[in-house]
Amino acid sequence: MKRMFAATLVLFSLIAPVLAVDMSAEINAATAKAIPQVIEWRRHFHQNPELGNREFNTSKMIAEHLRKLGIETRTGVAKTGVVGILKGAQPGPVIGLRADMDGLPVTERVDVPFKSTVKSEYNGQTVGVMHACGHDTHVAMLLGTATVLAGMKDKIKGTVVFIFQPAEEGAPAGEEGGARTDGKRGCDGQSKDRRDIWHSYKRSD
Numbered sequence: 001m002k003r004m005f006a007a008t009l010v011l012f013s014l015i016a017p018v019l020a021v022d023m024s025a026e027i028n029a030a031t032a033k034a035i036p037q038v039i040e041w042r043r044h045f046h047q048n049p050e051l052g053n054r055e056f057n058t059s060k061m062i063a064e065h066l067r068k069l070g071i072e073t074r075t076g077v078a079k080t081g082v083v084g085i086l087k088g089a090q091p092g093p094v095i096g097l098r099a100d101m102d103g104l105p106v107t108e109r110v111d112v113p114f115k116s117t118v119k120s121e122y123n124g125q126t127v128g129v130m131h132a133c134g135h136d137t138h139v140a141m142l143l144g145t146a147t148v149l150a151g152m153k154d155k156i157k158g159t160v161v162f163i164f165q166p167a168e169e170g171a172p173a174g175e176e177g178g179a180r181t182d183g184k185r186g187c188d189g190q191s192k193d194r195r196d197i198w199h200s201y202k203r204s205d
């Protein structure tokens with residue numbers, strides 16, 4: 001619990017430039033309230049990992065929650081990616097926070113109540129699937145951050161973009177995936193702002 005709280009708070013230090021005043025106390029209180037749900041999400045994603053370019057349920061759950069928060073939500077970015085755009089009440093800079101979403105073709109051997117027993121096909125073989133790289137925690141923490149910030153929209157000077165990136169570990173053989181997919185196509189081949197969002201992400205990776 002403490003570790004998840006501390007890790008989620010780190011995300012808030014990144015968005016300090018778009019906060020109107022020092023909101024540490026308010027953020028701490030709202031984060032503490034969100035943490036039980038962050039842990040629940042993390043366990044859910046851990047138990048239900050999906051391989052790169054196949055993060056269909058992960059993506060659906062993320063998009064549903066962002067929409068419920070009233071955050072402008074775009075889906076199908078680089079195949080299964082999701083981008084949430086939270087516009088603050090006042091003008092200011094745009095800050096991107098990013099989490100990767102995909103699990104790995106690894107069989108889980110640790111016996112925890114939320115252990116993954118998922119199997120999938122990867123490069124022609126049946127494999128176990130596991131969040132062995134922590135993307136379950138990344139998604140849960142970013143959803144928690146979105147929850148907290150959506151509740152203080154009036155005090156945000158600027159825009160916070162939540163980027164949920166698919167296939168960070170690389171796409172299966174013969175497929176494109178991850179950041180490069182949309183970078184090449186201009187994110188979705190349509191709008192400049194999405195391309196800029198993606199390029200900002202690529203610089204910080």
Ligand SMILES: [Zn+2]
Nearest residue numbers: 100133168169
């Ligand atoms: Zn990873």
